[in-house]
Amino acid sequence: GENVEQHPSTLSVQEGDSAVIKCTYSDSASNYFPWYKQELGKRPQLIIDIRSNVGEKKDQRIAVTLNKTAKHFSLHITETQPEDSAVYFCAAANSGYALNFGKGTSLLVTP
Amino acid sequence: DAGVIQSPRHEVTEMGQEVTLRCKPISGHDYLFWYRQTMMRGLELLIYFNNNVPIDDSGMPEDRFSAKMPNASFSTLKIQPSEPRDSAVYFCATQRTGAYEQYFGPGTRLTVT
Numbered sequence: 001g002e003n004v005e006q007h008p009s010t011l012s013v014q015e016g017d018s019a020v021i022k023c024t025y026s027d028s029a030s031n032y033f034p035w036y037k038q039e040l041g042k043r044p045q046l047i048i049d050i051r052s053n054v055g056e057k058k059d060q061r062i063a064v065t066l067n068k069t070a071k072h073f074s075l076h077i078t079e080t081q082p083e084d085s086a087v088y089f090c091a092a093a094n095s096g097y098a099l100n101f102g103k104g105t106s107l108l109v110t111p
Numbered sequence: 112d113a114g115v116i117q118s119p120r121h122e123v124t125e126m127g128q129e130v131t132l133r134c135k136p137i138s139g140h141d142y143l144f145w146y147r148q149t150m151m152r153g154l155e156l157l158i159y160f161n162n163n164v165p166i167d168d169s170g171m172p173e174d175r176f177s178a179k180m181p182n183a184s185f186s187t188l189k190i191q192p193s194e195p196r197d198s199a200v201y202f203c204a205t206q207r208t209g210a211y212e213q214y215f216g217p218g219t220r221l222t223v224t
Contacts (some may be wrong), residue, residue, distance in 0.1 A: 001169075005147065032211060043202065043215040044154070051211075078202060088155060097206065098167060101154040 002027040004092050006102025013080050014110055021105045023090035024072040030092040033073045034099070038087045047088075048075070058081060080109045113137075115216035117203050122140045123222045129191040134203030135184055137185075144213065145178055154190040160186065177220045184185050202213045 003026040013019050025033075034102035050057045050064045050073065057064050061080075066073040077084055087106050091099040116135040124130055136143050142161040158168040163180045171178070175194070180186040186220055200220050206212040 034213075035210070045215070045216055084166060097161075098144075098156055099160060100156070103153040108191050 002030060002094070002100040003090055003102050004102040006090050006105060008105060009103065010106045010108070012108045015080060016083060019075075019077045019078055019080055019084070019109075020109055021088055021090070021107075022072060023074070023092075023102050024070075025092040025100075026071065027092065027094065028068075028071065031095065031096045032093045033064070034091050034093075035062075035064060035075050035090065036089045036101075038089065038104075039098060040086075044089060066090065078106075080107075082109050082111055085109045092106045114157070115203055115214055117201075117216035117219050119219060120217060121220045121222075123224065124193055125224055126194055127192045128223075129189065130193045130197075130202075130210070130223075132188040132201050132221070134186045134188075134216060136203070136205035137207075137214055138184075140205035140207045140214070141161060142208065142213075143186050144204040145186070145199060146202040146204060147199045148202060148218070151178070154202075157188070164191045188220075192199050193221075197221060198223050200221075 004013050006023045014023040031052035037047045038044040044068045061078045063076045072083035089104045093099045118133045141162050145157040147155045157170045158178045160180045178188045200218045202218045203216040206213045
């Protein structure tokens, strides 16, 4: 089955800096790659996603890139703010249903 | 729309007891997923349904776990007998056919003592 690796497990940045989280996947048939943000004690919420026919997608301060050849995708957050502090999960799926999640990255943005 | 509804929000039980977690999907969503979240193992997919039919239960850890979806508005995840290692947050998520986003419920925090 699909195996998703996520790095780093923890990330600390200063407010205003950029943060990058990287994931790799094993199943070449995977074609949907969402990113979820989970604040402490809350549910995971989708923040951005990308499908395999696109190499990059951007939404304000958040962007995701996908390299299908290398089977890796990354989340980029620019101009980080304290409210960006949370756990971020990447996931991969074939046809967008059963998601296989990475282990998560705990991001801390310090003022 | 009320979103995905889960009950109870917190459950504390003793080892050996039966535990039943409940989920009401968003109206019109025909996919329903049960996930378990722990610090050690992260978010794990346990089972998912499409149109009330179980599609993949390969993530169910063992026979003590069972899930049902008797109709489009209700699903249960049952653990019998419960063990301390079952302590986790259990999330239900739902999705509409043709759409990509899964919507998570607030979760049930289960503690087995």
